[in-house]
Amino acid sequence: GENVEQHPSTLSVQEGDSAVIKCTYSDSASNYFPWYKQELGKRPQLIIDIRSNVGEKKDQRIAVTLNKTAKHFSLHITETQPEDSAVYFCAASTPNQGAQKLVFGQGTRLTINP
Amino acid sequence: GAVVSQHPSWVICKSGTSVKIECRSLDFQATTMFWYRQFPKQSLMLMATSNEGSKATYEQGVEKDKFLINHASLTLSTLTVTSAHPEDSSFYICSARALGGLKETQYFGPGTRLLVL
Numbered sequence: 001g002e003n004v005e006q007h008p009s010t011l012s013v014q015e016g017d018s019a020v021i022k023c024t025y026s027d028s029a030s031n032y033f034p035w036y037k038q039e040l041g042k043r044p045q046l047i048i049d050i051r052s053n054v055g056e057k058k059d060q061r062i063a064v065t066l067n068k069t070a071k072h073f074s075l076h077i078t079e080t081q082p083e084d085s086a087v088y089f090c091a092a093s094t095p096n097q098g099a100q101k102l103v104f105g106q107g108t109r110l111t112i113n114p
Numbered sequence: 115g116a117v118v119s120q121h122p123s124w125v126i127c128k129s130g131t132s133v134k135i136e137c138r139s140l141d142f143q144a145t146t147m148f149w150y151r152q153f154p155k156q157s158l159m160l161m162a163t164s165n166e167g168s169k170a171t172y173e174q175g176v177e178k179d180k181f182l183i184n185h186a187s188l189t190l191s192t193l194t195v196t197s198a199h200p201e202d203s204s205f206y207i208c209s210a211r212a213l214g215g216l217k218e219t220q221y222f223g224p225g226t227r228l229l230v231l
Contacts, residue, residue, distance in 0.1 A: 032218040043207060043222040044158065051218075089157060093218050100218050101148070104157045 002027040004092050006105025014113050019080055021108045023090035024072040032093040032100065033066060033073045037086045038107075044089060048075070080112045115141050118210050120223035127198055128231055135193045135226045137208030143188035144210035148220060149181075152205040164191050188213065198230045 003026040013019045025033075031052040036044035050057045050064045050073065057064050061080075066073040077084055088108045093100040117140040127133050137147055146165050150158040162178075164170040164185035172178045182194040191210075195202055205227050209220035 034218075041205075041225070041227070043224045045222075049218075095217075101160055101163060102158075102220060103160070106157050 002030055002092055002094050002103040004090060004103050004105040006090050006108060008108060009106060010109045010111070012111045012113060013080055015080060015082060017080055019075075019077045019084070019110055019112075021075045021088055021090070021110070022072060023074070023092075023105050024070075025092040025103075026071065027092070027094050028068075028071065030092040030094045033064070034091050034093070034102070035062075035064060035075050036089045036091065036104075038089060039086050047088075077110075082112050082114055085110060085112045116212060116221045117141055118144075118208065118221045118223040120206075120208060120226050122226060123224065124227040124229075126229045126231065129199050130197055133195045133198055133228060135195075135206055135208075135228075137191045137193070137210070137223050139189045139210045139212075139221070142210075142215075142221075143213040144191075145188065145213045146211040147185055147191040148209045148211075149183060149191075149193050150207045150209070152207060152225075154205075158207060161193075195228065198228070200230045203228055203230045 006023045034049035037047045038044045048062050048064050050066050061078045063076040090105040091102040093102050119138045121136045149161045152158045161176045162170045162172045164183045166185050170183035185191040205225050207225040208223045
């Protein structure tokens, strides 16, 4: 089955700097790659996603890139703000007889230092 | 739109008792609901996938007789933790896929924190 590896596990950056989180996946059939932000005790919130027919997607300060050949995708946050501090999870989804399951990475605890 | 609720939000129970958690899609019909478990400082691990009107599909290593899932309607799925023990203490989160929606998209509930004493 699909396996998703996420790095780094913790990341600390100065406010205003950029943050990059990287994920690799194992199943070449995976075709959907969402990123979630989770604050302590809360539900995961979708912040951006990308499908396998696209190499890059941007939404204001957040961007995601996908390299299908290398089977890795990355989250880029620019001009970081204190409210960006949270745990971020990448996930990969593979079509499999209907509803696609999400396999999550291990998570990255991002801390933005003022 | 696409709101998913869970009840209760937290529960404390004694070891050996059973606990039922409800997951509801409030403004859409959900053909498929997913149940996840998240231990402190860890990732979300899929426990099972449930489709309305059929038996749930459990992930490897998840005991189906311990974690009973019922998806009786297009807006409600329940997870019952039977004979709960302290090691079952965790954050349980459901998600739902909308009928007619993109099959990749899952809407997450707020989670239920279970503490077994």
